[in-house]
Amino acid sequence: xxxxxxxxxxxxxxxxxxxxxxxxxxxxxxxxxxxxxxxxxxxxxxxxxxxxxxxxxxxxxxxxxxxxxxxxxxxxxxxxxxxxxxxxxxxxxxxxxxxxxxxxxxxxxxxxxxxxxxxxxxxxxxxxxxxxxxxxxxxxxxxxxxxxxxxxxxxxxxxxxxxxxxxxxxxxxxxxxxxxxxxxxxxxxxxxxxxxxxxxxxxxx
Numbered sequence: 001x002x003x004x005x006x007x008x009x010x011x012x013x014x015x016x017x018x019x020x021x022x023x024x025x026x027x028x029x030x031x032x033x034x035x036x037x038x039x040x041x042x043x044x045x046x047x048x049x050x051x052x053x054x055x056x057x058x059x060x061x062x063x064x065x066x067x068x069x070x071x072x073x074x075x076x077x078x079x080x081x082x083x084x085x086x087x088x089x090x091x092x093x094x095x096x097x098x099x100x101x102x103x104x105x106x107x108x109x110x111x112x113x114x115x116x117x118x119x120x121x122x123x124x125x126x127x128x129x130x131x132x133x134x135x136x137x138x139x140x141x142x143x144x145x146x147x148x149x150x151x152x153x154x155x156x157x158x159x160x161x162x163x164x165x166x167x168x169x170x171x172x173x174x175x176x177x178x179x180x181x182x183x184x185x186x187x188x189x190x191x192x193x194x195x196x197x198x199x200x201x202x203x204x205x
Contacts, residue, residue, distance in 0.1 A: 004033050017036060035065075155188055157187070160183045172202045180202060
């Protein structure tokens with residue numbers, strides 16, 4: 001026998017009922033349909049065979065109960081919605097976890113990057129002769145290792161040399177114009193996100 005779908009049914013005499021579901025008589029195991037009147041909310045129970053049958057009327061054969069609107073809140077649809085909600089939650093949680101992992105070290109970088117900057121300044125300020133000293137060569141080697149470690153963690157230095165001023169990645173502290181004149185403090189990105197804008201002076205072409 002066919003499954004009676006939950007929904008709104010119209011009795012052949014005109015009254016409307018909401019099918020709640022199917023049941024089974026505990027005594028004779030007969031299948032029943034449980035439904036509720038939309039007029040007075042009274043709950044009825046009728047053998048499924050009778051509920052599904054066609055009857056003779058003056059206009060000809062008609063179903064005793066005709067489905068006019070399927071219940072959008074059927075168990076199956078509720079299950080599918082709950083499953084979709086759960087999958088969306090899992091995806092959102094995975095995205096949030098990924099974001100956390102990608103940017104968890106940003107606070108640590110605020111303390112670490114100034115050390116890196118000072119090392120670079122100590123080398124950039126040397127004369128050509130001083131740069132040949134063993135200690136300077138050693139610091140340069142450390143800087144290369146430092147840069148590689150930062151790059152492996154998704155940290156990228158914002159390029160300013162010979163670049164146009166970009167208000168999204170830079171902060172102009174002096175001058176007017178659209179070209180970078182001088183970098184005052186390096187800027188950095190972490191996995192594409194700005195963690196510190198580059199501080200620069202600007203000039204006209």
